[in-house]
Amino acid sequence: MKSWIAFWNILKKDVKNYYLKPPNISWGIIFPLSWTLMQLIRSPGGSILTLLPGLISMSVLFGTTSMLAVTITFERSGRSFERLMLAPISLSIMVLAKIAGTVLFGIFNAFVPVIFAAFFIDLRAVSWAVVIPAVLLIALTSALLGLLIAVSAEQVFEAQTFSNFFRFPMLFLCGLFIPLSDLPVFLRPISYCLPLTYGTDLLNGAITGANVLPPLLSFGLLLLFAAALFLISRHNINRKWIM
Numbered sequence: 001m002k003s004w005i006a007f008w009n010i011l012k013k014d015v016k017n018y019y020l021k022p023p024n025i026s027w028g029i030i031f032p033l034s035w036t037l038m039q040l041i042r043s044p045g046g047s048i049l050t051l052l053p054g055l056i057s058m059s060v061l062f063g064t065t066s067m068l069a070v071t072i073t074f075e076r077s078g079r080s081f082e083r084l085m086l087a088p089i090s091l092s093i094m095v096l097a098k099i100a101g102t103v104l105f106g107i108f109n110a111f112v113p114v115i116f117a118a119f120f121i122d123l124r125a126v127s128w129a130v131v132i133p134a135v136l137l138i139a140l141t142s143a144l145l146g147l148l149i150a151v152s153a154e155q156v157f158e159a160q161t162f163s164n165f166f167r168f169p170m171l172f173l174c175g176l177f178i179p180l181s182d183l184p185v186f187l188r189p190i191s192y193c194l195p196l197t198y199g200t201d202l203l204n205g206a207i208t209g210a211n212v213l214p215p216l217l218s219f220g221l222l223l224l225f226a227a228a229l230f231l232i233s234r235h236n237i238n239r240k241w242i243m
Contacts (some may be wrong), residue, residue, distance in 0.1 A: 006089040010097035018071050019101050035059070035113070049121055050210075053203035054176035055113040056131075057196055060138045061170065063109035064102045065146035065163045072098070072150035095234055099143040106139030130206035130215060137222040138199035144229035145195075151236055175200045180212060195225035 035055055117123065149162045172178055173187060174196040180188060191197050198218040205211025211218075 003089050003093045007093050007097045007100070010094065011100045014071060014098070014101040015104075018067065019105050037116075048117055050208050051177065052113060052117055053200055053207050055117075056110045056135065056203055057138055057174070057176055057200045058171065059109040059113060060106040060135060061142045061167060061196060064106035064139055064142040065149065065167060067102050067105050068099070068143060068146035068150045069163055071102075072147065091234055091238055095147070095230065095237065099140070099147055102143040102146065103136070103139045106142060107135055110135045110139070127206040130202055133219070134199055134202035134206065134222075137219070137226065138196065140226050141195040141199070141222060141229060144226060144233055147233045148229060148236065151233065170194060170196050173197070175204070175212075195222055195229075198222050198225075 035058065114123070145166065146163065149166070152162065170176070173183070173191045174194050175191065176196075180191055180197070183191065198213065198221050201211050201213050202215055202218045202222075205215060
């Protein structure tokens, strides 16, 4: 019970200090909204439906990784992260608490383009039973990837640079806007090593019916990626600040 009280307090502190700030709220709305509007202007009509899976995935990816780069590096520079490490809670609970707010922020980002697209196209055929858990797993894996990057950087600009090193190649390698079948053959194995590929494929199947892989396989691999990233992040924090 004490661990979950600590979890709630860490989450509440992060939401209050970082996620409810006006710049972050506006950024969470404006970024996915501007991308959706840009794609609508570039490709008007029904094509927005085919672009929606990529817009959702990209909004989650950039929102989660950017927020963790800010929160973790700010707390490290102010030594509050080190003080948190001394708290009498398990490292796993602390890691879950730090990514929980980011996951919620990523889910919020995901549905901004959905709400905007609903004014232009009919979304009644979308399989929400697949979209919602897919968005959750994309947010979870992206948050853990952001945590892995953030604990390796000393300053915010370093964390953002490392994040961009992974994020921008994902725009082209994970099927967000370019189908995997159109990629060069030598790049496809790299695509299947990235968790966002499977999340985007799930969204493609739920929204347009154009998935490449079986949904159960994609869900299973996303869970595997999440578990692996969690263990790696936990090990890195443990090695860097405890051992």
